Amino acid sequence: MEKTSQNILKKIEDLKKEIKILKEDNAKTKRNLMWKVRKLEKDKLLVENEKMRLDREVKSLRGEIERFRSPPLVIATVTEVLDEGKVVVKSSTGPHFVIGYSRFLDEKSLEPGARVALNQQTFSIVSVLPSEKDPLVTGMEVEEKPDVSYVQIGGLEEQIVEIKETVELPLKKPELFKEIGIEPPKGVLLYGPPGTGKTLLAKAVAHETNATFIKIVASEFVKKYIGEGARLVRGVFELAKEKAPSIIFIDEIDAIAAKRLKSSTSGDREVQRTLMQLLAEMDGFEGRGDVGIVAATNRPDILDPALLRPGRFDRFIEVPIPNEDGRRQILKIHTKNMNLEEDVDIDLVSNLSEGASGADLKAICTEAGMFAIREERPIVVMNDFLDAVDKIIGMERDEEIRKETGVMYG
Numbered sequence: 001m002e003k004t005s006q007n008i009l010k011k012i013e014d015l016k017k018e019i020k021i022l023k024e025d026n027a028k029t030k031r032n033l034m035w036k037v038r039k040l041e042k043d044k045l046l047v048e049n050e051k052m053r054l055d056r057e058v059k060s061l062r063g064e065i066e067r068f069r070s071p072p073l074v075i076a077t078v079t080e081v082l083d084e085g086k087v088v089v090k091s092s093t094g095p096h097f098v099i100g101y102s103r104f105l106d107e108k109s110l111e112p113g114a115r116v117a118l119n120q121q122t123f124s125i126v127s128v129l130p131s132e133k134d135p136l137v138t139g140m141e142v143e144e145k146p147d148v149s150y151v152q153i154g155g156l157e158e159q160i161v162e163i164k165e166t167v168e169l170p171l172k173k174p175e176l177f178k179e180i181g182i183e184p185p186k187g188v189l190l191y192g193p194p195g196t197g198k199t200l201l202a203k204a205v206a207h208e209t210n211a212t213f214i215k216i217v218a219s220e221f222v223k224k225y226i227g228e229g230a231r232l233v234r235g236v237f238e239l240a241k242e243k244a245p246s247i248i249f250i251d252e253i254d255a256i257a258a259k260r261l262k263s264s265t266s267g268d269r270e271v272q273r274t275l276m277q278l279l280a281e282m283d284g285f286e287g288r289g290d291v292g293i294v295a296a297t298n299r300p301d302i303l304d305p306a307l308l309r310p311g312r313f314d315r316f317i318e319v320p321i322p323n324e325d326g327r328r329q330i331l332k333i334h335t336k337n338m339n340l341e342e343d344v345d346i347d348l349v350s351n352l353s354e355g356a357s358g359a360d361l362k363a364i365c366t367e368a369g370m371f372a373i374r375e376e377r378p379i380v381v382m383n384d385f386l387d388a389v390d391k392i393i394g395m396e397r398d399e400e401i402r403k404e405t406g407v408m409y410g
């Protein structure tokens, strides 16, 4: 009897052990299964994302195919806006059409003169194109009232007097010229090496007369907007009249006004057309004095004499490299807001920087400041200026030698 009960107890013990092992196995399998489920869910998410990405790609490729399949659009100009969503357009191929336009288009942009694109088959307006004036806008710099005043220009006292007389006075007091019965000067040519303050002078006049400053760089005009030069010149003068009082500043005018060469490539002809338009604009200009024209060049010797005739650019102001006194004044202007150690001797810096232009002197000041910043000093010392002079003037000399000899140094 006792043996039987012992047997039973042992069996129970074995069964308990077996249950424990099974439980442990079960927990392990469950853990494994859960881990597998999580991994599968992750994979599913990845696949779903990939599917979404591929769907998007298919859609964009379909759009691309559609674009390739669609016929080219016809360019037209709106000539009249009618009622009930209709407009009259003149297509670039010639004929006029009365057509409808998509309700998604901004009606306000559909004014006479607007350029539009038409569907070739239905002739309805598909989109309004950017105005043709766009290259004009990007081809020039327009500043309502530049913040440069005469006190920010050093060493050019005589030039300031001259520019006041020739550009500022006609803008400020046109009646003076009327009373006396003479035409105010139309165009003033500033000539001299690069970086001597020609742009500054023109900006300062605009500032003084509350005029809009319109700057174009002639070389960019003919390079960037091939075939557009003449039209752009016309546009610039129109804008100047619209915004009067204004100053048109034509930088690097030699690029469109060099003496006529015998060779006649298409590029030359383009430059010629641009110059002709400029001359025509100047000739057609009434001497009202509310638009001043200032041009700048560092090659006055190559200019076409037609440009320099009376009634065109007939006043010349030389803007030379500053002398020692001029350099001192320019250095004072550019160090005005700098934190300088007492040992900084501006006289000595100007003495050492012979031959430097205004732009070089500004670069010397900036460079001196950079030397201080590099050494984490809040104050600029004389040594910084000496290093800066070495660097900037040294670079200039290297450049000169390189130009003369064609050999690269350093």
Ligand SMILES: Nc1ncnc2c1ncn2[C@@H]1O[C@H](COP(=O)(O)OP(=O)(O)OP(=O)(O)O)[C@@H](O)[C@H]1O
Pocket (backbone or CB within 6 Å): 152, 153, 154, 155, 156, 193, 194, 195, 196, 197, 198, 199, 200, 201, 251, 296, 298, 330, 333, 357, 358, 359, 360, 362
């Ligand atoms: N006389 C000056 N007085 C003060 N700063 C000057 C002077 N000349 C030049 N600078 C400095 O150099 C910078 C370049 O000068 P600016 O553009 O007026 O020269 P520029 O003669 O028109 O040159 P470029 O012929 O290269 O167009 C100016 O912004 C100014 O900081």
